[in-house]
Amino acid sequence: MRQALEGSQAIAQAVSRCRPEVVAAYPITPQTHIVENISKLVADGVLDTELVSVESEFSAASVILGAAAAGARAYTASSSQGILLMAEVLFNISGLRIPVVMTCANRAVSAPLSIWNDHADSMAVRDCGWIQLHCLDNQEAVDSTVQAFKIAQDTELPVMVCMDGFVLTHTLEVVDMPEQDLIDRFLPPFKFQRALDPKRPITQGALVSPDFFGEIRHSHHAAMQKSAAVIESVDADWAALTGRRCGGLLTVEGPADAETGVLALGSMCGTLLEAMETLPMDRPVKLIKLRCFRPFPEAALREATAGLRDLIVLDRAVTPGLGGTVGTEVKGTLYGTDPGPRIHTYAVGLGGRDIPLDILPDLVATLDKPVAPFGVFDADLEKLAPEDR
Amino acid sequence: MTDTSNATRLAELRLKHGRPPASPAEPSAPPRDKDLRKSQPRFRGLEAGHRACQGCGEALATRLVMESAGPDVMIANATGCLEVFTTPWPESAWRVPWIHSLFENAAAVAAGMESAMKAKGHRTKVLAFGGDGGTYDIGFQSLSGMLERYHNVLYVCYDNEAYMNTGIQRSSSTPHAASTTTSPSGKARMGKRHLKKDLLSIIAAHHIPYAASASVAYPTDIRRKVRHAMETEGPTFIVIHSPCPLGWGHDGSVTIEVARKAVQCGLFPLVELERGEVCNVMPIRQPQPVSEYLKLQSRFRHLFNDKDPRALEERQHLQALADHNITLFNLRGDQADPMDTAGMDTVRRGGPVH
Ligand SMILES: Cc1ncc(C[n+]2csc(CCOP(=O)(O)OP(=O)(O)O)c2C)c(N)n1
Ligand code: SF4
Numbered sequence: 001m002r003q004a005l006e007g008s009q010a011i012a013q014a015v016s017r018c019r020p021e022v023v024a025a026y027p028i029t030p031q032t033h034i035v036e037n038i039s040k041l042v043a044d045g046v047l048d049t050e051l052v053s054v055e056s057e058f059s060a061a062s063v064i065l066g067a068a069a070a071g072a073r074a075y076t077a078s079s080s081q082g083i084l085l086m087a088e089v090l091f092n093i094s095g096l097r098i099p100v101v102m103t104c105a106n107r108a109v110s111a112p113l114s115i116w117n118d119h120a121d122s123m124a125v126r127d128c129g130w131i132q133l134h135c136l137d138n139q140e141a142v143d144s145t146v147q148a149f150k151i152a153q154d155t156e157l158p159v160m161v162c163m164d165g166f167v168l169t170h171t172l173e174v175v176d177m178p179e180q181d182l183i184d185r186f187l188p189p190f191k192f193q194r195a196l197d198p199k200r201p202i203t204q205g206a207l208v209s210p211d212f213f214g215e216i217r218h219s220h221h222a223a224m225q226k227s228a229a230v231i232e233s234v235d236a237d238w239a240a241l242t243g244r245r246c247g248g249l250l251t252v253e254g255p256a257d258a259e260t261g262v263l264a265l266g267s268m269c270g271t272l273l274e275a276m277e278t279l280p281m282d283r284p285v286k287l288i289k290l291r292c293f294r295p296f297p298e299a300a301l302r303e304a305t306a307g308l309r310d311l312i313v314l315d316r317a318v319t320p321g322l323g324g325t326v327g328t329e330v331k332g333t334l335y336g337t338d339p340g341p342r343i344h345t346y347a348v349g350l351g352g353r354d355i356p357l358d359i360l361p362d363l364v365a366t367l368d369k370p371v372a373p374f375g376v377f378d379a380d381l382e383k384l385a386p387e388d389r
Numbered sequence: 390m391t392d393t394s395n396a397t398r399l400a401e402l403r404l405k406h407g408r409p410p411a412s413p414a415e416p417s418a419p420p421r422d423k424d425l426r427k428s429q430p431r432f433r434g435l436e437a438g439h440r441a442c443q444g445c446g447e448a449l450a451t452r453l454v455m456e457s458a459g460p461d462v463m464i465a466n467a468t469g470c471l472e473v474f475t476t477p478w479p480e481s482a483w484r485v486p487w488i489h490s491l492f493e494n495a496a497a498v499a500a501g502m503e504s505a506m507k508a509k510g511h512r513t514k515v516l517a518f519g520g521d522g523g524t525y526d527i528g529f530q531s532l533s534g535m536l537e538r539y540h541n542v543l544y545v546c547y548d549n550e551a552y553m554n555t556g557i558q559r560s561s562s563t564p565h566a567a568s569t570t571t572s573p574s575g576k577a578r579m580g581k582r583h584l585k586k587d588l589l590s591i592i593a594a595h596h597i598p599y600a601a602s603a604s605v606a607y608p609t610d611i612r613r614k615v616r617h618a619m620e621t622e623g624p625t626f627i628v629i630h631s632p633c634p635l636g637w638g639h640d641g642s643v644t645i646e647v648a649r650k651a652v653q654c655g656l657f658p659l660v661e662l663e664r665g666e667v668c669n670v671m672p673i674r675q676p677q678p679v680s681e682y683l684k685l686q687s688r689f690r691h692l693f694n695d696k697d698p699r700a701l702e703e704r705q706h707l708q709a710l711a712d713h714n715i716t717l718f719n720l721r722g723d724q725a726d727p728m729d730t731a732g733m734d735t736v737r738r739g740g741p742v743h
Binding site: 053064096 | 460461462463465466472473476477478479480481483484485486487488489490491493494497498499500501502503504505506507508509513515530531533534537538
């Protein structure tokens with residue numbers, strides 16, 4: 001049913017319809033409305049789940065770890081400092097190959113303190129071994145949330161669904177909320193082969209010597225790579241059922257013969273798409289919308305960038321001393337492709353700075369000049385003391 | 390009138406936290422065969438052949454806990470010696486479902502497991518195990534949260550009074566004046582400067598249904614306390630004094646004697662609490678001087694240097710702490726009692742007292 005819902009409210013309803021058996025979460029802006037809405041659904045008797053109001057994000061992640069290990073469908077949500085506090089558990093969850101789902105309402109990481117959106121939190125845990133999906137709008141966030149439970153179950157890997165804090169979580173949009181029976185058809189009850197069970201005792205989380213560690217890491221990496229096919233097929237199944245796609249691993253929008261590409265993730269893509277449609281452009285531009293950041297879709301990226309002369313990669317976070325994470329990874333992926341595009345890497349929209357439509361023509365205008373080093377594109381260096389520029 | 394209604398309200402509150410009655414799962418009996426050891430009626434949740442040091446108090450305590458807890462359990466184990474010596478992949482000494490996640494989250498992982506059991510209507514009891522580091526220090530927050538939220542979890546702390554797994558570093562449970570690798574004794578210092586944290590009092594402040602201290606020197610007492618905790622609905626906590634021959638500096642053959650002396654001198658009182666109130670203690674038949682306990686262990690060796698005036702002073706401090714416990718918990722028995730430190734000494738007597 002089409003409804004006007006705040007992003008967080010929509011996520012809470014979607015989670016609720018996925019019938020989680022255990023939900024554990026700790027409040028942090030801008031994730032709070034998700035937990036509050038879930039709590040209300042529980043209080044109103046709409047959602048029958050064990051809601052564990054933990055004393056920290058560390059425990060939130062630990063509780064869902066334990067719950068899923070014991071065979072229950074489990075969910076949490078967090079942001080920023082909360083994601084970083086969870087970091088140790090996030091690595092642990094994926095290393096134990098425990099299928100859980102988390103919403104990351106993306107927010108900048110302190111210091112300086114900021115409650116507003118960027119991707120520093122999810123980028124900081126890019127190596128934690130979770131599948132990481134990014135959403136363009138609230139419809140995609142809802143659909144990706146439902147898909148995430150299916151992907152987690154099918155791959156026995158944890159899934160993080162990233163949605164931009166405030167930009168999506170606090171925005172009222174019309175979304176088509178999938179009905180309960182539709183979700184029930186799509187998402188079977190939770191089953192976990194390795195669940196702890198006294199009838200079939202197993203040991204999880206043993207100490208692994210150098211004789212086996214490399215092999216186990218290899219198999220984790222291989223499982224992540226294999227999950228790419230599952231992510232695509234789950235999206236296709238969802239499309240067959242609802243007529244809506246979230247964009248598999250990545251999608252390309254715009255004129256096929258464009259020689260200029262812009263790659264971005266999350267709600268930035270919405271802004272860029274609108275700019276492409278509404279602003280006059282010197283030259284045709286196509287958008288590469290990266291939905292799946294982990295596993296990193298290398299083959300799809302090579303295909304999507306074939307024939308490009310210039311590729312602009314936009315990050316919403318900075319790896320100080322290097323540049324942008326996505327930009328660096330795109331460069332690595334396209335290294336050796338001949339003829340590869342010239343790659344321009346920038347960060348934009350940090351700490352909640354608005355990304356205006358005309359950022360696109362501004363970016364395209366730089367292409368006439370030699371490739372500039374990485375920089376924060378929308379930073380006004382005049383605001384800094386000369387020695388800090 | 391007020392009293393009755395208050396009691397009723399409290400009883401309601403406790404019931405609210407409990408689970409709906411369900412038929413208890415049939416615990417599968419361990420298979421019997423001709424091997425005498427294997428045909429013991431006890432449940433061997435922790436198998437022999439693990440890699441603990443000889444005379445490890447923690448290994449012994451865990452075996453006793455598992456025997457009493459039985460097969461219908463699942464365990465969340467914090468990082469530490471117990472986790473390391475029982476699960477060198479691809480081997481495992483556990484015959485029950487067991488998971489190790491991290492150092493500081495055993496209580497939270499157990500809370501999640503228990504929530505899953507609740508959601509599924511299963512009665513399997515969830516246990517959480519941690520060393521003193523994982524309990525008194527780094528895992529304390531998640532422990533407090535688990536107790537406050539009233540999860541039906543038995544948390545057992547194997548207290549060997551230091552971080553043994555990483556090589557004998559001090560914890561907040563290390564006794565005053567004990568020498569560890571991060572509180573060594575030397576010209577300027579007499580071992581650990583601070584006192585052992587009174588964890589049980591903090592646990593008591595959570596007003597959980599049952600909490601107790603126990604010692605590997607008293608296996609019958611451990612079994613009784615574990616069984617009581619297993620039968621109790623809601624969060625329960627047991628801390629078991631578990632000497633570590635490596636870290637305390639004593640021979641592996643005297644683990645029980647060391648543990649016994651700690652109880653008999655009053656430094657490690659054995660008490661039980663219900664809803665935060667002391668409801669039972671193990672009386673000490675004849676309190677031993679603290680130095681009888683200290684002198685068995687090289688971690689206190691610097692307290693027996695006759696040329697150092699600080700040595701006697703620190704021994705007196707430790708004696709004062711033991712005396713304080715004896716007074717606080719009223720541990721001095723007036724007469725021989727089958728339930729006192731001598732009567733309950735089933736290790737020395739070779740069997741339980743009836
Ligand atoms: C976050 C974190 N910090 C430090 C460690 C290193 N570490 C592993 S076990 C341990 C000490 C364990 O001590 P305790 O809980 O007393 O158990 P014991 O080994 O004495 O049985 C430490 C410090 C860790 N695993 N995780
Ligand atoms: S170091 Fe101590 S606690 Fe660890 S296994 Fe050896 S005796 Fe047991």
